Amino acid sequence: xxxxxxxxxxxxxxxxxxxxxxxxxxxxxxxxxxxxxxxxxxxxxxxxxxxxxxxxxxxxxxxxxxxxxxxxxxxxxxxxxxxxxxxxxxxxxxxxxxxxxxxxxxxxxxxxxxxxxxxxxxxxxxxxxxxxxxx
Numbered sequence: 001x002x003x004x005x006x007x008x009x010x011x012x013x014x015x016x017x018x019x020x021x022x023x024x025x026x027x028x029x030x031x032x033x034x035x036x037x038x039x040x041x042x043x044x045x046x047x048x049x050x051x052x053x054x055x056x057x058x059x060x061x062x063x064x065x066x067x068x069x070x071x072x073x074x075x076x077x078x079x080x081x082x083x084x085x086x087x088x089x090x091x092x093x094x095x096x097x098x099x100x101x102x103x104x105x106x107x108x109x110x111x112x113x114x115x116x117x118x119x120x121x122x123x124x125x126x127x128x129x130x131x132x133x134x135x
Contacts, residue, residue, distance in 0.1 A: 003051045005034070005074035005117070008064065010044035019067050020046065027060035028052055034074075034117045047074060047118050078118055078133055080111045085130035091122035 010019075015038050023029040029052035038044035050057060061071055087109045091100045099115035100122055102108070122131045 001051060002054045002057050003049065004057065005047070005049050005114075006061075007072050007074055008044075008046040008048065009070040009072075010038065010046065011068050012042050012044075014068055015039070015042070015044040017067070019064060019069060020048070022063065023050065023060045027056045027063065029056055029060050034119075049117070074113075074116065074118060078113055078116050079131075081130045081132055084128045085109065086128050088127060090125045090127055091131065094121040094125050096121070 008020075020031065023031060029050050031051075032049040033046065034049055035047035036045070038046065050060070052060070064071055087107065089102060089109060091109065092102060095101075096119060097115045097117055099112050099117075101110055101112075103110050118133060120133055123129075123133055
């Protein structure tokens with residue numbers, strides 16, 4: 001069983017098509033919508049957590065790409081600017097998944113992009129604006 005967090009970019013001509021529902025029906029995949037911004041006649045953005053068997057996942061992603069939808073890992077879009085981070089810890093209290101946590105021995109803030117769900121709460125509270133989200 002695999003679990004991937006991905007960002008899907010839909011071209012405007014595909015926004016109104018039932019592409020994602022086929023992941024469940026035809027490829028035995030489950031998904032959780034983490035973020036969506038889809039408007040008819042415009043490009044759409046969908047952040048999903050997808051779980052299923054590895055072969056089914058690969059076939060499902062091949063299908064989505066064949067429909068003109070670009071797929072990229074979520075971790076590719078969420079970054080912490082280490083030069084800006086002051087390790088103040090303001091982000092720790094708002095992170096719902098513990099993607100941001102403190103190393104108690106060094107008191108540095110650690111960021112695990114695999115646990116991040118792109119809720120953007122850390123971006124709003126970070127005083128030096130070290131957390132950056134790029135879709």
